[in-house]
Amino acid sequence: MTLSRVAALAAILVAAIGTPSLADIVDDWGKAVAPPPPELKQVTVEPATTALLLLDIMKGGCSARPRCIAAMPNIKRLHDEARAHNMVVWYSLVGSDGKATPDDVMDPAIKPRVGEWYRQGGPDKFLGSTLESILKQAGIKTVIVCGNSFQGAAVGTASGAAQRGYKVILPVDCSAGEAIYNEQYAAFHLTKGGPVGVTSNVTATRSTMIKYQ
Numbered sequence: 001m002t003l004s005r006v007a008a009l010a011a012i013l014v015a016a017i018g019t020p021s022l023a024d025i026v027d028d029w030g031k032a033v034a035p036p037p038p039e040l041k042q043v044t045v046e047p048a049t050t051a052l053l054l055l056d057i058m059k060g061g062c063s064a065r066p067r068c069i070a071a072m073p074n075i076k077r078l079h080d081e082a083r084a085h086n087m088v089v090w091y092s093l094v095g096s097d098g099k100a101t102p103d104d105v106m107d108p109a110i111k112p113r114v115g116e117w118y119r120q121g122g123p124d125k126f127l128g129s130t131l132e133s134i135l136k137q138a139g140i141k142t143v144i145v146c147g148n149s150f151q152g153a154a155v156g157t158a159s160g161a162a163q164r165g166y167k168v169i170l171p172v173d174c175s176a177g178e179a180i181y182n183e184q185y186a187a188f189h190l191t192k193g194g195p196v197g198v199t200s201n202v203t204a205t206r207s208t209m210i211k212y213q
Contacts (some may be wrong), residue, residue, distance in 0.1 A: 034184065038191035038204040043169055044211040047085035050169075051140045052078055053092075054110065055125055055147035055157055060095045062106040067183070068148045068176035072107055074207040075146050075174045079110040085212050088138045091117040092125045092153065123156025126164070131157075135166070142167040144210070146174035150186040158190050162201035171207045 057075065062068035082089050091112040093100035100119055102112045118129040126132050135143070143161050145168055147154030154175040158168045170190055177183040190202045 035188060035192065038172075038187055040172065040204050040206055040209065042209045042211065043203055043205050044213060045142055045144070045169065046213045047082075047087045049139055049141040050144065051088035051090060051135055051138065051142070052082040052144045053090050053125070053131075053146065053157060053161075054079070054105075054112075055092045055145070055153035056094045057091075057106050057110070057146065057148050058093065058095050058100060058104050059106050060104070062148050062176070065148065065176045065178065068106070071146075071174050071176055074171065076107060076109055078144060078146065078171065078174060078207050078210070081210075081212065082144075088134065088140060089113075089116055090131055090134055092120040092129065092131075092157075093117050094119070094121050123152045124160040125153065125157045126160040132164070140166070142169060144169040144171065146171065148176050149182070150175040150177035151182040152177075155186045155189060158202060159194065159198050162198040166201065168202045169210065170202055170204050171210065172204055173206045 054075065057068070062072070079089065089112070091102075091105065093102070093104065096104055098119060102117060105111050118125075118131065120127075120129040120131075143158075143166050145154055145158045145161070147157065154170070158170060162168050168190075170187070172187055175183070175186070177186060187204065191199055191204045193199075
């Protein structure tokens with residue numbers, strides 16, 4: 001295509017859409033419209049190759065967030081189903097000035113066992129922890145991610161898992177954030193708004209929509 005042809009097409013485009021705005025996203029913040037929610041899908045997992053990740057679900061953080069407290073029955077359901085199917089379960093522990101223990105998990109009914117937990121701050125729990133080695137040793141291909149916070153531990157670890165080639169199951173009723181917008185951002189980023197290497201490997205669902213082979 002000649003330069004004159006390119007210039008002509010550009011002129012037509014500018015005329016059609018008007019003068020491009022020079023505003024940035026902060027200037028245009030009020031113009032944003034929330035996209036449709038992600039589609040929630042029924043999923044069936046193979047217990048032998050699936051792990052349940054329970055991230056930062058501690059008494060201190062969870063008790064301060066009504067959504068986290070409300071999610072505890074769903075988290076316990078997934079925990080109990082994972083135990084019943086002899087699945088790999090792994091926990092990240094945070095808080096208590098870096099001295100968190102299994103006793104600091106929000107509900108004693110989901111308390112981790114020896115070798116299942118690691119004190120790991122930050123959003124991506126793969127970094128500097130036992131998570132990746134445990135998943136590889138067990139032959140895990142799929143992870144179910146529950147986290148507090150949704151936009152922190154859940155987004156960071158789900159993204160990390162997807163980029164490492166794992167399929168990610170995201171039950172939206174077992175993660176909590178500080179505010180509805182934070183949770184909305186997290187769900188949208190993982191399922192629609194993030195890079196394709198993440199979104200193509202993430203399936204949104206609810207805890208009651210997960211079945212086991």
